Amino acid sequence: MPAPQPAKSYPAHDEHPTEHVTLALNPYDMADKAGIFVVHYNDIGFVPIFVVITNDSDQPISLAAIDAQLVTVNRTKIPPATEADISRRLANPSISTTPNPLPWPKKSAKGGISKDAQDEIQNSQFAARAVEPHATQAGFMFFDVSGISAPLAGANFYLTGVRDAKGNELMYFEVPLEKYLSAPATK
Numbered sequence: 001m002p003a004p005q006p007a008k009s010y011p012a013h014d015e016h017p018t019e020h021v022t023l024a025l026n027p028y029d030m031a032d033k034a035g036i037f038v039v040h041y042n043d044i045g046f047v048p049i050f051v052v053i054t055n056d057s058d059q060p061i062s063l064a065a066i067d068a069q070l071v072t073v074n075r076t077k078i079p080p081a082t083e084a085d086i087s088r089r090l091a092n093p094s095i096s097t098t099p100n101p102l103p104w105p106k107k108s109a110k111g112g113i114s115k116d117a118q119d120e121i122q123n124s125q126f127a128a129r130a131v132e133p134h135a136t137q138a139g140f141m142f143f144d145v146s147g148i149s150a151p152l153a154g155a156n157f158y159l160t161g162v163r164d165a166k167g168n169e170l171m172y173f174e175v176p177l178e179k180y181l182s183a184p185a186t187k
Contacts (some may be wrong), residue, residue, distance in 0.1 A: 001124060002026075002036065004138035007054035012157075012180035014173045019164070020057035021131075023173040025157055026050040027180055028140070037124075038116045044089050045146025046081060048124075049157070052138040055131040059165035063137070064129050066161040070143045073154030080141040086121050087113055089144075152177045 007013050010024035028034045028048040034041065041048050051068070055061050070078040090113050126139030145151035159173040 001139075002050060004050075004052045004136050006136060007052045010052060010180075012175050012177055014175045016171060016173070019170050020055065021061060021162065021170060022054045022056070023159055023175060024052040024054075025175050025177065025180060026052070027152055027177065029152060038114075038120045039086075039090065041086075041142060045144055046086065046089070046142045047145050047151055048140045048142050050138060051126050051141050052136060053128070053131050053162075054136040055133060057164075058133050060133060061131050061165070061170070062129070062163040062167075063131065063161075065163065066159055068141055069158045070145075070151075071156045071158060072145075072148060072151055076148070078143045078145065080126075081144050083121050083125065085144065086142055087118070090117060152181060154178065 007022035007024035008015060010026050012026070013022055013024035015022040026049070028036070028050060029042065031042075034048065037048070049070070053061075053063070068080050070080075072078065124140045126137075126141050128137035128139065131137045143151070155177045157173075157175040157177065159175075160169070162170045162173070164170060
């Protein structure tokens with residue numbers, strides 16, 4: 001897991017100054033960044049996005065009822081994949097569907113999930129239920145973008161359900177991923 005920085009330090013972020021809460025995204029869509037994982041998520045149709053929430057207020061915020069969505073440029077709404085979704089994709093990789101001209105018996109795709117892969121899926125997913133005052137929480141959300149050629153171009157990330165200490169819902173967060181795509185490369 002990468003160490004999270006304050007959310008304001010990421011190019012793709014949405015800051016709510018009156019509520020003192022900032023949401024940031026850092027997609028791991030390129031091979032050099034995705035090399036931290038045991039599983040090659042991009043190869044199986046998922047894009048991992050590092051989600052960072054910084055609470056600069058004096059009260060905790062609740063993330064127990066958050067709802068996240070990645071909305072592509074053509075308005076396709078993609079919820080984050082569950083642990084079961086990722087495990088199912090890893091256990092049942094797609095097999096070649098091109099017909100063979102010879103009458104060979106059909107093979108089915110079978111696979112298992114290594115212990116390292118299971119641990120990575122469980123430990124890397126965003127699981128924070130709250131963010132303490134003047135603290136940051138982070139984790140990965142995985143989005144199933146199979147069949148979408150450029151899933152981040154023109155996409156927006158929405159997060160709702162963040163609540164303050166009194167139980168009032170904060171204004172929704174919207175992060176255009178163009179901020180990430182157009183940011184200068186860091187060394």
